[in-house]
Amino acid sequence: VSEKSAVIISVGTELTEGIIRDSHGAFLSSELTRRNVSVRRIEQLPDDENLLSQFSRAVADADLLIITGGLGPTTDDITREVCASLFGTALELREDVWEMMIKRYPALSGRANRRQAMIPGACEALDNPFGTAPGFTGVLGTTRVFALPGPPKELTGMSNLYLFPFLEKELKLSAREVTEASLFLIGESRLEDACRALADSNPVYASMSWGTRVQEYRISLYLRGSSEEVRLSFLQALQKRFGAELVQPGDVTADSLLSAALLETGASFAAAESCTGGLLGVLLTAVPGSSAYFLGSCASYADSFKEKFLHVPREIINRYGAVSEECARAMAEGVLAAGEADWACSITGIAGPSGGTDEKPVGTVWIGLAGKGMKSLGIRFLFGYNRDSIRRRSVVAAMVLTEKYLRGLDALDMCRFWQYS
Amino acid sequence: VSEKSAVIISVGTELTEGIIRDSHGAFLSSELTRRNVSVRRIEQLPDDENLLSQFSRAVADADLLIITGGLGPTTDDITREVCASLFGTALELREDVWEMMIKRYPALSGRANRRQAMIPGACEALDNPFGTAPGFTGVLGTTRVFALPGPPKELTGMSNLYLFPFLEKELKLSAREVTEASLFLIGESRLEDACRALADSNPVYASMSWGTRVQEYRISLYLRGSSEEVRLSFLQALQKRFGAELVQPGDVTADSLLSAALLETGASFAAAESCTGGLLGVLLTAVPGSSAYFLGSCASYADSFKEKFLHVPREIINRYGAVSEECARAMAEGVLAAGEADWACSITGIAGPSGGTDEKPVGTVWIGLAGKGMKSLGIRFLFGYNRDSIRRRSVVAAMVLTEKYLRGLDALDMCRFWQYS
Numbered sequence: 001v002s003e004k005s006a007v008i009i010s011v012g013t014e015l016t017e018g019i020i021r022d023s024h025g026a027f028l029s030s031e032l033t034r035r036n037v038s039v040r041r042i043e044q045l046p047d048d049e050n051l052l053s054q055f056s057r058a059v060a061d062a063d064l065l066i067i068t069g070g071l072g073p074t075t076d077d078i079t080r081e082v083c084a085s086l087f088g089t090a091l092e093l094r095e096d097v098w099e100m101m102i103k104r105y106p107a108l109s110g111r112a113n114r115r116q117a118m119i120p121g122a123c124e125a126l127d128n129p130f131g132t133a134p135g136f137t138g139v140l141g142t143t144r145v146f147a148l149p150g151p152p153k154e155l156t157g158m159s160n161l162y163l164f165p166f167l168e169k170e171l172k173l174s175a176r177e178v179t180e181a182s183l184f185l186i187g188e189s190r191l192e193d194a195c196r197a198l199a200d201s202n203p204v205y206a207s208m209s210w211g212t213r214v215q216e217y218r219i220s221l222y223l224r225g226s227s228e229e230v231r232l233s234f235l236q237a238l239q240k241r242f243g244a245e246l247v248q249p250g251d252v253t254a255d256s257l258l259s260a261a262l263l264e265t266g267a268s269f270a271a272a273e274s275c276t277g278g279l280l281g282v283l284l285t286a287v288p289g290s291s292a293y294f295l296g297s298c299a300s301y302a303d304s305f306k307e308k309f310l311h312v313p314r315e316i317i318n319r320y321g322a323v324s325e326e327c328a329r330a331m332a333e334g335v336l337a338a339g340e341a342d343w344a345c346s347i348t349g350i351a352g353p354s355g356g357t358d359e360k361p362v363g364t365v366w367i368g369l370a371g372k373g374m375k376s377l378g379i380r381f382l383f384g385y386n387r388d389s390i391r392r393r394s395v396v397a398a399m400v401l402t403e404k405y406l407r408g409l410d411a412l413d414m415c416r417f418w419q420y421s
Numbered sequence: 422v423s424e425k426s427a428v429i430i431s432v433g434t435e436l437t438e439g440i441i442r443d444s445h446g447a448f449l450s451s452e453l454t455r456r457n458v459s460v461r462r463i464e465q466l467p468d469d470e471n472l473l474s475q476f477s478r479a480v481a482d483a484d485l486l487i488i489t490g491g492l493g494p495t496t497d498d499i500t501r502e503v504c505a506s507l508f509g510t511a512l513e514l515r516e517d518v519w520e521m522m523i524k525r526y527p528a529l530s531g532r533a534n535r536r537q538a539m540i541p542g543a544c545e546a547l548d549n550p551f552g553t554a555p556g557f558t559g560v561l562g563t564t565r566v567f568a569l570p571g572p573p574k575e576l577t578g579m580s581n582l583y584l585f586p587f588l589e590k591e592l593k594l595s596a597r598e599v600t601e602a603s604l605f606l607i608g609e610s611r612l613e614d615a616c617r618a619l620a621d622s623n624p625v626y627a628s629m630s631w632g633t634r635v636q637e638y639r640i641s642l643y644l645r646g647s648s649e650e651v652r653l654s655f656l657q658a659l660q661k662r663f664g665a666e667l668v669q670p671g672d673v674t675a676d677s678l679l680s681a682a683l684l685e686t687g688a689s690f691a692a693a694e695s696c697t698g699g700l701l702g703v704l705l706t707a708v709p710g711s712s713a714y715f716l717g718s719c720a721s722y723a724d725s726f727k728e729k730f731l732h733v734p735r736e737i738i739n740r741y742g743a744v745s746e747e748c749a750r751a752m753a754e755g756v757l758a759a760g761e762a763d764w765a766c767s768i769t770g771i772a773g774p775s776g777g778t779d780e781k782p783v784g785t786v787w788i789g790l791a792g793k794g795m796k797s798l799g800i801r802f803l804f805g806y807n808r809d810s811i812r813r814r815s816v817v818a819a820m821v822l823t824e825k826y827l828r829g830l831d832a833l834d835m836c837r838f839w840q841y842s
Contacts (some may be wrong), residue, residue: 013630014630014631015446015447015450015463016450016454016460016461016462016463017450017451017454017460017630018446018447018448018449018450018451018452018453018454018460019451019630019631019641019643020447021442021443021444021446021447022442022443022446022447022463023442025436025439025442025443025465026436026439026441026442026443027439028439029436029437029438029439030438030439030440031439032439033437033438033439039437039438039439039467040437040466040467040471041437041464041465041466041467041471041475042436042437042443042464042465042466043462043463043464043465044446044462044463044464045461045462045463046460046461046462050461050462054462057478192495209434209435209438209440210435210440220440222440268723270726273699275706276703276706277699277702277703277705277706277707277711277718278694278698278699278700278701278702278703278706278718278720279699279703280699281698281699281720281722282697282698282699282700282703282720284698285696285697285698285699285720285722286698286808286809288772288773288774288775288808290698290722291722291723294722294723295722295723295725295726296719296720296721296722296723296726296730297698297699297720297722298717298719298720298730299699299702299703299706299717299718299719299720300717301702301706301711301712301715301716301717301718302689302712302715302716302717304716304760304761305691305716305717305760308759308760308761309717309719309730309759309760338729338730339725339726339729339730340725340729351709352709353709354709387707387709388707
């Protein structure tokens, strides 16, 4: 089977006026790429008369056209009309679709939503259990067209219900053999250099791809083709270079690693944060069920807060400063004892842009680790590049180290060999 | 001057494989729209042989073509070569550009980056003080083409340095008259209904636009054209409907409102969080300088943490539950007293998806407010729709209420009239 090509178009003037940022292109192109479909382009278009020419170009250029958005009940939503022109047919009211809509949402019956049950004559309606707007699909020449609703939950639901099964059944495409890895604390340019250095000795380099998931604080690396053995040897070379803890096989986040270790051991955990303002607690509690192991996090931004809530002796702050091994250890020990937790970590650093000194430049971060009956540890890092990334890297480092520490590994020794940036 | 049109193209296979999500389209289209340029489409394209035909189509379709990305030093970056073909000229090494690059980054001198100093013959090089890749600009027929580097900081910097000044000076375009407002806690569908109800009585409706800034927990509303008086009367009608505190003029966030009030009054602030896991602290400390007023936030997820750190009496939790007026007030009073803060707030609720009861369904959130020498308050909310949005709405409500409370307003009375969802 030769590779199929696709064009993805998101419709909405709010996209081309920069009011909202398109997310459908990234979602759909990721899912299509996994299924061996080559995405030739992603477009965001305003709801205007140029839609027809762009839809026509896409039909000429690709085997698959996926249109999202513009299926709402109001007159500015014209995707249905434009698709009718594209297919050279009229819009037809589908009584069965309309009945399904009012059965699901009785309040719609007297409202403008009836427009949403109008489908281009040549197309098949796609019932939408996730919202009001039905989608539709049809064939033009050799191109299959899907029109799906724009609200993110509806788009995801409808894609799972109709688009991906179509690809897998009709086109016989399935997620290709991919080895995925999750990389923490490693800057893009360092990763690029490392991968390039492996290019001559490993054929996987030619088909690798990777992307930074800023919101999840990691880089996802995808190795495709060749054999699994070859793909794993590429990964092992990266682990050797950067540290195995920073190059994790699979689709994992630092917080999911820590959560799994806590669940597995039935242990409780508390944190003491400073420059990160509470970010570690936010990440750990983003998923339901975290109350099984997470007691709380005390974000002690002011030194007085560190004294009052974490019982860090004023003398330690006066003598060593709040950004010091001594303070990091005292913070972790303090929250461990006061919170009666099994394990605790702390983060104290200079996130900048000001506050740095020659001895403690911006990006200096101490991470403290403490456990019941264990000797506490303090580990120093120097992170780049700006306030946001220093905060994010600090939290990821703290979670990776805590996971190793509670599993009985020598965290201090381990991260001596880390190559991060 | 008639309206100018633009096409924005981001180049990079990582975009069309769904590994990273394009942000340049949203940034540039927002800035262009503000300057009266109509964005006809935004595209993301892979680094392949189809670039030339898409660049040519864009030149045929618009007065302005902005290309970002593909200017790196490696051979997969082909934007320079494709632009040379587009302009029908060869690439030329610009010695002055190369000298500037190695002056700025001496380490480059022996490296592949020399390719980056190659510019299409017909174009003017744009020196890049923000990174290695220079940009360039040229004219094809009636279309002005800009090629700018892809890394977000470089793109922003180069746009501010070359693109926007060009628009303002050469094309005599400036940011148009816009009234902007920031809306908190108001769902999209409620806002749409309210705006539509104003359509007949106010002509601004026809040119309004708005978008949800999920990451900033607000909706930005833009009213264009007509007179300022008419635009403000539209805004006032929305304020009357939803509550003036939830419809703020200008480009503001809930945390910036609270921070400004604290700075203005020279007061200190502490928070006690539960279901939000520390999100309020993270938002308040995202900007430098927050240490002037923010002492800390204790995210007491477990009941034991509420007792030990916030001194909430066990009896209150046993009798009323952790999600109750009594517990919210005790948490706020506890962090106020222990942290020696001037003002404090607390958040305790059921973010779900499980844990709800008939009496306290998922989305039930109590916000507590306390101040030195003030009677504490507890205010109940019922937020939708899922864990993430309940957490976000809780934090925004707490910040808006705290700001009013510390300014001496009756927060309890005020939010009785709020229309939120």
